[in-house]
Amino acid sequence: MKPPETIRVLSYVCDGRVGARPELAEAIRAGIADGADVVSAQGNGMDAGPYYLGAGETGAPPTPANFEAAVWGAKTAGIPFVMSLGGRGGSDKQLEAYLKVFDEMARDKGRPIRAAVISGEVGKEFLRGKLDSGVAMPRLSPTPRLSEWLTRAEVDEAEVIQAQMGPEPIMAALKAYDEGEIDGVLTGRALDSGIHMAYPLHRGFPVATAGHMAKIIECGSMCCDPPNPFSAVMAEISRSGDISVWPALTKYRCTVKSVASHAVYERENPHEERNPGGVLDVSEAEYAQVDDRSVRVSGAAWLPTPYAVKLEGVRSLGHETAVLAVTNDPTLVAGVDAYVAHIVSEATDYVVTSGIAAAGTFKIVVHVIGAGVLPTGPADARRPSEVGLLVRVVAPTPEASLYIASTVRVRLQMSDYPGRTTTAGNLAFPLQKVFMEQGETHVFNIWHLLPLVDPTEPFPFNVIEFPRPTR
Amino acid sequence: MTTLLDISEVLRSKNADPFITTCDIFVRSAEDYAWLKRSGLLTAETVAELYRMPFEAVIGVFFVDGIQAVKVSFFKTAGGRYIASGDLEDVDATGSQQHVPLLRIEVPSKRS
Numbered sequence: 001m002k003p004p005e006t007i008r009v010l011s012y013v014c015d016g017r018v019g020a021r022p023e024l025a026e027a028i029r030a031g032i033a034d035g036a037d038v039v040s041a042q043g044n045g046m047d048a049g050p051y052y053l054g055a056g057e058t059g060a061p062p063t064p065a066n067f068e069a070a071v072w073g074a075k076t077a078g079i080p081f082v083m084s085l086g087g088r089g090g091s092d093k094q095l096e097a098y099l100k101v102f103d104e105m106a107r108d109k110g111r112p113i114r115a116a117v118i119s120g121e122v123g124k125e126f127l128r129g130k131l132d133s134g135v136a137m138p139r140l141s142p143t144p145r146l147s148e149w150l151t152r153a154e155v156d157e158a159e160v161i162q163a164q165m166g167p168e169p170i171m172a173a174l175k176a177y178d179e180g181e182i183d184g185v186l187t188g189r190a191l192d193s194g195i196h197m198a199y200p201l202h203r204g205f206p207v208a209t210a211g212h213m214a215k216i217i218e219c220g221s222m223c224c225d226p227p228n229p230f231s232a233v234m235a236e237i238s239r240s241g242d243i244s245v246w247p248a249l250t251k252y253r254c255t256v257k258s259v260a261s262h263a264v265y266e267r268e269n270p271h272e273e274r275n276p277g278g279v280l281d282v283s284e285a286e287y288a289q290v291d292d293r294s295v296r297v298s299g300a301a302w303l304p305t306p307y308a309v310k311l312e313g314v315r316s317l318g319h320e321t322a323v324l325a326v327t328n329d330p331t332l333v334a335g336v337d338a339y340v341a342h343i344v345s346e347a348t349d350y351v352v353t354s355g356i357a358a359a360g361t362f363k364i365v366v367h368v369i370g371a372g373v374l375p376t377g378p379a380d381a382r383r384p385s386e387v388g389l390l391v392r393v394v395a396p397t398p399e400a401s402l403y404i405a406s407t408v409r410v411r412l413q414m415s416d417y418p419g420r421t422t423t424a425g426n427l428a429f430p431l432q433k434v435f436m437e438q439g440e441t442h443v444f445n446i447w448h449l450l451p452l453v454d455p456t457e458p459f460p461f462n463v464i465e466f467p468r469p470t471r
Numbered sequence: 472m473t474t475l476l477d478i479s480e481v482l483r484s485k486n487a488d489p490f491i492t493t494c495d496i497f498v499r500s501a502e503d504y505a506w507l508k509r510s511g512l513l514t515a516e517t518v519a520e521l522y523r524m525p526f527e528a529v530i531g532v533f534f535v536d537g538i539q540a541v542k543v544s545f546f547k548t549a550g551g552r553y554i555a556s557g558d559l560e561d562v563d564a565t566g567s568q569q570h571v572p573l574l575r576i577e578v579p580s581k582r583s
Contacts, residue, residue, distance in 0.1 A: 046488075046489065047485075047486055047556075047565055048564055048565060049489065049556045049557030049561075049564040049565075050489070050555075050556070050557040051557060140488070141488060141490045141491055141546070143490040143491075143546045143547075143553045143555075144553045145490055145546075145547075145553040145554060145555050146490065146555075256538075257538055260535075260537055260538045261481075261497065261538055261540065264495055264535060264538075264540060264542055265485070265495075266485050266486065266487055266493070267487050267493065268487040268488075268491050268493050268530050268531070268542075268544035269530075269531070269533060269542075269544070270533050270535045270540070270542050271533065271535075287537065317559070363559060365559040365560060367562050369562075373562045374562065374563065374568050374569070374571065375522050375523075375569055375571060375572050376571055376572060376575075377521050377522075377571060377572030377573075377575045377576075390562075392559050394559065441559075442557070443555065443557055443558055443559075444489050444490075444555045444556070444557060447488065447489065447490065447555075
């Protein structure tokens with residue numbers, strides 16, 4: 001098959017967190033009618049922290065409205081869809097919550113959907129094997145919070161480990177699309193830009209152009225004016241290295257500013273970004289307004305590097321119980337930091353000496369909201385008139401966690417401090433259920449690079465027909 | 472008193488990853504952007520001081536001429552210790568409220 005000279009990629013965000021306003025379906029239909037060659041969508045991310053990955057929950061549940069216009073539209077138009085799924089994560093449990101929606105859609109419509117499904121999880125045995133054979137896995141960011149090199153203990157401790165697959169496993173699955181075996185590709189955790197790069201690379205377009213295009217449209221219409229994640233955006237790329245970007249709906253515009261600005265979003269260096277197998281260098285990129293609502297982009301470079309994907313892993317800290325309290329008593333507010341430090345120290349000693357939990361197996365942290373939990377810059381001379389105390393306790397069991405939170409609460413409420421007049425209680429408690437059971441709290445323990453000779457090695461695909469048989 | 476907030480049209484922060492916060496300042500006018508760039512007001516040293524973090528925790532201050540933007544990136548810390556999004560010591564999982572020290576930076580009323 002002769003490859004076409006240009007490709008149009010229609011991009012939106014299919015994450016259940018973003019929801020699906022009526023406008024989304026309208027935008028996707030308009031984009032497909034405008035000649036899209038592929039519909040690609042990102043639907044997972046780690047920006048909300050480690051909890052959901054550890055718990056296997058998706059956050060806001062996905063609905064058919066996140067997918068119907070794209071999946072049925074692509075099928076009818078005879079173009080593929082490529083989507084990453086899972087919401088606040090991308091593990092197998094989170095992916096499964098999304099795949100159930102595909103079952104539901106296919107069943108309701110009485111029309112099957114065939115997809116190549118690629119897990120984003122990386123097995124512990126696989127990683128141990130790599131470590132045993134001497135593969136060194138450096139931390140991705142040089143923060144002392146991470147071990148410099150991934151250790152076997154960290155792999156053992158982790159609850160879930162996933163990796164951001166690059167475009168290559170998706171490209172491998174797209175061969176099955178060319179052979180008529182599937183309608184599209186669904187992945188667990190994946191590189192956002194890899195989702196959008198896969199189809200153009202599969203058709204042999206240059207990697208620098210595909211990479212920069214993908215970077216611009218990775219969050220759908222976030223590169224439009226006004227930036228928003230609720231609609232869809234189209235990008236056209238040529239073999240000569242030109243990229244054009246415009247919104248699927250006429251009510252939005254792409255401007256040089258909106259497009260170039262997205263290049264700096266959520267990355268620490270605005271000029272270059274590390275990707276599996278290469279660094280995208282946009283320092284020489286040029287942006288030009290073509291007409292009222294579209295922008296032409298060119299000039300990015302791709303500097304090849306040894307291939308590696310990012311591993312993301314979380315471990316459990318224990319069971320968490322949280323308490324929220326408030327005070328505006330001027331004497332307590334004035335000395336709140338010392339009071340809280342004293343209570344935490346006293347409670348910690350009590351928990352250990354009374355045998356409720358061994359030292360080092362539990363932790364009590366109190367955030368004094370209103371007195372600088374967020375950075376404020378130059379210290380304000382004025383103290384706040386009111387502060388909130390957010391107590392977070394983690395312990396090995398739910399019972400120990402609740403007991404320790406209870407002992408911290410009663411001490412905060414009833415203890416003495418210099419100048420105290422509030423002998424009937426020091427604090428206000430705004431929640432009826434004073435002890436908020438948070439379940440198991442997870443923290444990141446793996447954010448390392450896994451070098452791969454074959455980018456598809458840990459990411460085989462399975463062809464699945466939806467609805468899957470019910471048992 | 473004029474501050475950085477007064478000459479900016481966007482002043483925001485977000486995680487670049489769970490260990491890195493990045494702040495974006497989009498300056499409203501080309502003149503003010505040019506002034507800010509040559510003023511030396513925003514350097515790794517001034518950022519470390521403003522956020523009361525170790526100098527080594529500042530990753531960089533980047534000027535992006537084409538869009539009149541400045542990017543300030545640093546590792547997440549709390550009480551001088553390096554932390555990650557979601558740690559017990561962290562209160563800003565997405566890093567969306569780390570920009571405030573920047574908006575309070577005073578700028579002279581005459582900036583030519």
